[in-house]
Amino acid sequence: MKNYLKFVSAILIAAVLSACSTGGGADNPTAGTNNTGNEVTPDMTSTTTPDEIYGKSGLLKNSTVVFTGDSITDGYRVDRSDPNDLGKNNYVTMFNDFIQTNFPEDNIKVYNTGHSGYWIQHLHDAVQSFVYDLDPDYLIVNIGTNNAWFDKSPIETVEKEYRSLIDELMAKTHARIILVQPYLFECDTILDGVPTNEYIPRMNQISDIVCRVAAEKKLPVIFYSEIFRQAMDKMDFVYKPLLSADGIHPSTNGYRMFCDALCTEMKLLGYTPKFRFDFTDIKTQYGIVSWSDVN
Incomplete structure (x- = not known):
């Protein structure tokens, strides 16, 4: 009988030790998973991967890209009531052509709601x-x-209106937002357009507002001033009419440069820019983030 009791006790002790080493202990990393039908086991295989969200372009699949603004974005649209009218030979059409030609499977929709003459x-x-x-x-x-020229209100009012617009866009959309720094060429004997010179000081103030708001809101910026300045500094054959005929609206070359800067900033995959620009100094000056910092 004693031997039988010892045998039973040994079995019970072994069972207890086994339970302590394999079940529910705090030191057991698998405790509480896959043990009963009532417990939920994390299914790591069902986690969405970046390839299932982002397309080959580097943008979200089935996404919508909206360009909005004034005549510079408008770019010769015929029907301004139709956002599918992208205009002609502007940065919106150039952007869309690249996306649709190279990444049709990403199913990205591009709209243009730029409207000539619009203020903030x-x-x-x-x-x-x-x-x-x-x-x-x-x-x-x-x-x-x-x-810069039609609006005669104090610059403080312009800043208030711009901040209000950007705040609302950030609050009421889920969009990744890129701001564009507005810019005017200095007029000279080559340019055959409106006398922009007298409006340049106010334009510079508005450009400063855009950059400061972008820095505060952590939004990336495409810098028109740097695009055109660097183009003229680095390319001896480029003179102002090749960039803008009137000091305001970009030429086809000017639009191409903007598209190059935008697609490079957004890191579109497979995009080879004809023109390359370095925004490091002005980003550092204002403390403006890059696209890759926030996306």
């Missing part, structure tokens, strides 16, 4: 149809040029 407040009044109704995943905002 005009765009703000139109954001429902220009932006919200289109539900953008990416939003490029280029506005402020017309506030």
Whole structure:
């Protein structure tokens, strides 16, 4: 009988030790998983991978890109009530052509709601149809040029209106936003356009507003001033009419340079820019983030 009791005790002790070493202990990293039918086991195989979200372009699959602003974005649209009208030979059509030609499987939709003559407040009044109704995943905002000459309100009012617009866009959309720094060429004997010189000081103030707001909101910027300055500094054959015929609206070359800067900043895969620009100094000056810092 004693031997039988010893045998039973040994079995019980072994069972207890086994339970302590394999079940529910705090030191056991597998404790509490895959033990009963009532417990939920994390299924790592069902986790969405970047390849299932991002397309070959580097942008989100099935995403919507909206360009909005004034005549510089408008780019000779015929029907301004139709966001599918992208215009002609502008940076929106160039961007769209690259996406649709190289990455049709990404199913990316591009819209243009730029409107010639618009000020900041005009765009703000139109954001429902220009932006919200289109539900953008990416939003490029280029506005402020017309506030340099048509708008006679104090510069403090312009800043307040711009901040209000950007705050609302950030609050009411889920879009990744890129701001565009507005810019005017200095007029000279080569340019056959409006006398922009008298408006340049105010334009510089508006450009400063855009850059400061971008820094505060951690939004990337495409810098028109740097694009054109570097083009003229580095390319002896480039003179102003090849970039802008009137000091305001880009030529086809000017639009191509902007598209190059935008696609490079957004790191579109497979994009080879004809023109390359370095925004390091002005980004550092204002403390502006790069696209890759926030996306």
